[in-house]
Amino acid sequence: MVEAGLDYLSMELLLYTTFLSLVLLLRLDESGKHGELLLVKKPIFTVDWENWSDALHIAGDNRIEEPTFFLLDLLDKYKVKAIFFILGKTADENPEMVEEIESSGHILGSHGYYHYHNEASDEPLYRSPYWDITPMPWPPSGGFFFRAMPLIYVKYSLHKSGIFWIHPHDIDLGHPKVSNLWLNWKRHVGLKTARKKLERLLQEVSFDDSSSYFG
Numbered sequence: 530m531v532e533a534g535l536d537y538l539s540m541e542l543l544l545y546t547t548f549l550s551l552v553l554l555l556r557l558d559e560s561g562k563h564g565e566l567l568l569v570k571k572p573i574f575t576v577d578w579e580n581w582s583d584a585l586h587i588a589g590d591n592r593i594e595e596p597t598f599f600l601l602d603l604l605d606k607y608k609v610k611a612i613f614f615i616l617g618k619t620a621d622e623n624p625e626m627v628e629e630i631e632s633s634g635h636i637l638g639s640h641g642y643y644h645y646h647n648e649a650s651d652e653p654l655y656r657s658p659y660w661d662i663t664p665m666p667w668p669p670s671g672g673f674f675f676r677a678m679p680l681i682y683v684k685y686s687l688h689k690s691g692i693f694w695i696h697p698h699d700i701d702l703g704h705p706k707v708s709n710l711w712l713n714w715k716r717h718v719g720l721k722t723a724r725k726k727l728e729r730l731l732q733e734v735s736f737d738d739s740s741s742y743f744g
Contacts, residue, residue, distance in 0.1 A: 571737035572687040574609050576600065577640055577672070578630070579616035580623075581698035581705070585712065586643075589705060593623055596697035599724065601633050607731040611635050612739045617642035636739050671695050676719030680726060684734060693736070700724050 578597070582589025604611055613630050615637055620627050631637055670686030671694035687693055698704055698716065700723050707713045719726070 571735055572670075572691045572693055573739045574604070574611040574736045575671075575692060575694045575739070576611055576613045577616075577694055577696045578613045578619065579640060579696060579698075580619045581696075581701060581716075583616055583618055583643075584696075585707065587707070591622060592701055592703070592705075593619060593626060593697055596701045597626055597630070599700060600695070600697065601630065601635075603728060603731065604635070605633065609731060609736045610738050610740055611736075612638050614638040614640035616640045672699060673715055673718070675699065675726070675730075676723050680729060680733075683730060687734060693730075693734075695727070700727060 578593075580589070580591055580593045613635050615627060615630075617639070627637070668686045668689055670683050670690055670692070674686070675683055675693070675695060676699055683693075699720070702720065702724070704716055704720060707716065
């Protein structure tokens, strides 16, 4: 029953995303050209930097290093400076990786400590001059939406929201399976092509220098 329910849900989501993509395609360019999008502003590139299991609040292997190095190399290749919103728990477990991110010229921000949406005020925070206080950009252009939706939708979303975000687990090709069927599907949809898709995005979209947002 659970598997069947997931199949129906997956079909509904696919139909919805396909319909939404078609609607967006019709609105992208009144001239009828559906190639490059003309961005009214340069978007910024952000990373929600956390180990894959921390957001799920489950025990899991530390898989942060490989996708982070891949991401740093890709950002360096296309000369993009990003804001890395660092989860304190992951930072405590991987201090050398935080140093690697900072030495690569990226900005460090806080993503809280335990990845709770409403963290108690007395919980330890990863201290940084920049704080993760921005609500989810709309329409959403990163994370699950980046993997699940066509690239042209992602580019359109950036045109509207101006913010792209990604997690290391979004490009972790060896992402472990989880027991919850819905979460497992959500974590793995589009994963096989995510790295090539991300490189295409960096090729086709000119991102702003994130440091310019902080004077």
